[in-house]
Amino acid sequence: xxxxxxxxxxxxxxxxxxxxxxxxxxxxxxxxxxxxxxxxxxxxxxxxxxxxxxxxxxxxxxxxxxxxxxxxxxxxxxxxxxxxxxxxxxxxxxxxxxxxxxxxxxxxxxxxxxxxxxxxxxxxxxxxxxxxxxxxxxxxxxxxxxxxxxxxxxxxxxxxxxxxxxxxxxxxxxxxxxxxxxxxxxxxx
Ligand SMILES: [Fe+2]
Ligand SMILES: [Fe+2]
Numbered sequence: 565x566x567x568x569x570x571x572x573x574x575x576x577x578x579x580x581x582x583x584x585x586x587x588x589x590x591x592x593x594x595x596x597x598x599x600x601x602x603x604x605x606x607x608x609x610x611x612x613x614x615x616x617x618x619x620x621x622x623x624x625x626x627x628x629x630x631x632x633x634x635x636x637x638x639x640x641x642x643x644x645x646x647x648x649x650x651x652x653x654x655x656x657x658x659x660x661x662x663x664x665x666x667x668x669x670x671x672x673x674x675x676x677x678x679x680x681x682x683x684x685x686x687x688x689x690x691x692x693x694x695x696x697x698x699x700x701x702x703x704x705x706x707x708x709x710x711x712x713x714x715x716x717x718x719x720x721x722x723x724x725x726x727x728x729x730x731x732x733x734x735x736x737x738x739x740x741x742x743x744x745x746x747x748x749x750x751x752x753x
Contacts, residue, residue: 586731586734586735587647587648587721587725587731587734587735587738588718588721588722589751590643590735590738590749590750590751591640591643591644591648591713591718592714592718592751593750593751594636594640594643594749594750595640595710595713595714596750597636597750598633598636598637598640598706598710599707599710601629601632601633602702602703602707603703604625604628604629605626605633605699605702605703606699606700606703606704607625608622608626608629608696608699609695609696609697609698609699609700609703610700611696612692612693612695612696612699613692613693613696613697613700614696615692616692616693617692618692618695622692623687626687626695626699630684633680635745635747636747637676639741639742639745641673642741643738643741643749644669644673644713644717645670645673646737646741647734647737647738647741648717648721648734649666649669649670651721651725651730651734652666652717652720652721652724653666655724655725665712665716665717665720666717668712668716669709669713669717672705672709672712673709675705676702676705676706676709679698679701679702679705680702682698683695683698683699683702686698
């Protein structure tokens with residue numbers, strides 16, 4: 565049976581990995597990978613705000629971060645929206661659990677797309693200050709989103725998704741989604 569841990573990581577984020585193998589471990593591993601790129605994006609953003617001009621180094625770092633995030637974030641979001649959330653919705657109806665956490669996660673997924681697009685337009689136009697501000701905002705908002713999921717949705721999922729067959733099926737679905745794009749689902753490397 566899956567259980568959540570209350571272990572705190574150095575950053576203060578709850579760590580559910582130790583007792584949540586499979587689906588939640590994959591989602592958590594993906595969060596960890598995304599956080600590393602958000603750190604890069606935020607650092608470039610602060611640099612742009614301070615210097616007020618784009619250099620080749622800024623562009624290279626941003627392109628590298630986008631190359632990763634543009635592939636991994638949509639796949640991760642699909643893992644949540646198409647594999648995890650439908651199962652939580654089913655349990656939500658059965659247990660009358662508040663739907664607020666799911667609604668927030670869904671609206672945040674939509675909101676990040678808008679911010680991401682505005683950032684790329686600012687980069688295309690070489691608007692250093694605007695790109696810097698948007699990069700910092702996007703990194704902060706996405707990090708908040710990851711924390712929200714780890715503190716509300718993942719513990720709930722660990723509590724209610726306990727059927728080994730269902731979990732195996734969900735994990736297979738996620739693996740196939742990533743494999744179709746030539747990628748390994750995080751946590752399986
Ligand atoms: Fe998400
Ligand atoms: Fe997530």
